[in-house]
Structures are given as C-alpha cells and as structure tokens.
Amino acid sequence: MNQVSEYVEKLKAFIPEFPDYWSSEDAAFNFGEDSTVHGVFSDFSTLIVEQLASGTLSNGEQLFSFIESVVAKGGEPANAACTCFLENILNRVPGPIDPNSFVPYLGPNSKEFCRGWDKFTGVKTNGL
Template sequence: MTTPACWEELVGVHEVLAEADRAEIQGWRGPAAQEGDDDVPPLTVRLGTLGRVFAEHSAGFTPEQTRRLFRLLEEIQVNDGGRYANAVATGFFEALLNAWDKGFDLRSVWPALGPYSRAHCRAWNDFTAVETPDWMR
C-alpha cells in the first residue's frame, strides 16, 4: 500500500511524529539499508506508531497542532475512502484507544476528532465490549 499524499503534512504536524516515523522506517529497513531505499513499513504500522506517540506526547502539542492532526486523519478517511481509511482506523485510532485503556486522557482531545474518527472509536468499543462513556456519544 502506498502512503497518502498528505503524509509529509501529517508527520509535519509535530517533530515528535516526524521523528517517530523516521525511527519506524529505519527500524524496518535495518542496518543494511542502502541510500535511496524506499522500502517502508505497512501504513497501518506507521499510523499505529503515530497514534501511540501522540498519546505519549500529546501534552506537548498545541491545541492547533492537535486539531490539525485529527483534521488530516479525518480527511484521509473521507477523501481516500477504503484505500487508507482502514489503515487510519486500525492503525492510529486503535493505538489511541489502547493508550486510553492504559490511562491516556482521550476525553481531552475528543472534541478535535471528526465524525468518521469518532464513529470508529465507538464501533471499536462495541466490538471489544468496552463501555462507551457518555462524552463519546
């Protein structure tokens, strides 16, 4: 699977995201990688890394950076449809929900999520039998 056209804008929201993506690629390619190697991890893996890293470092994001990140993720789901929507949902948002299970304050960023993102989070809660709190409805 290719990467969305807005990938550089997505990881450019905050340097911590860009650093995490570079590290994910370097780890994927290994020490024997050649200059110009374009082999990258699957998009779902890269998005999962971004979701985890965002949860770990969200306090360092400005409100505008947080809104921009979630706006871009929503746009990928809406505009790119099935091509990338599942990768966003199963990569980024499932990592974010996993972090919520471990104490991440998802409620603090919930207003920044778009309708597709919110719907996936609620559906994932239903699928995994996690009670969806009222603030998610």
C-alpha cells in the first residue's frame, strides 16, 4: 500500500466518507498516480474545516491525537500533516473557526508547529 492509499484509509477513521470524497471531482488534490500524501491531508482538511466551522466535529480529541502521532513520527507524512492540515486550519483563525474547537486537542509537537506558523504569519491564535 502506498502512502496516499495508506493515509486515505487511516483518515477514514475520522470521517468515514473521506475515501468517497477523495475519489470524487470535489477533491482538489487527487491527481491519480501523481497524488501525494500532501494532497491527501489538504483535501482532508477541507472536510475538517467545514466541521470545525459548523461545530459538528465530534471526534476532535481522537483526530488531533492521530495528527500528533503523525507529526511526532516525522518524515513526509509529518510535513504534510503540518503544512497541508494544521496550516489550513490556522489560516481560518480568526474567522470561521474558533480556536477553542481544536487548540485544546493539539499535542506538543503540533502546538510547536502552530506557534511557529503564528510567528511566521504574525498572527496570535488564542490558546497557543
């Protein structure tokens, strides 16, 4: 199983319809055999952002624990989780996403990345 398929399958645990979304025309970063784990995390973030904005994310603690495990492990999936998932969420704060809907669930490595992103962008996310 390649990384793309592996992470589509792993992320399904948090949004069961994600594989269908990934296979649909709505997925912005599914380029078939040229797809990357970065694209997987980016398209997954689209669905999570919608749930965070609407207050319907029901498994935030488990989701962000999984993200923390990916970030802590390092490598390309960690880079994808940071730059194509966490950044995509942070870029909507302040705005449609309340930081209290996800910041309490961030692990230490994820928080460190998010603080660095805040510093880079000049934004201060409440709770970080």
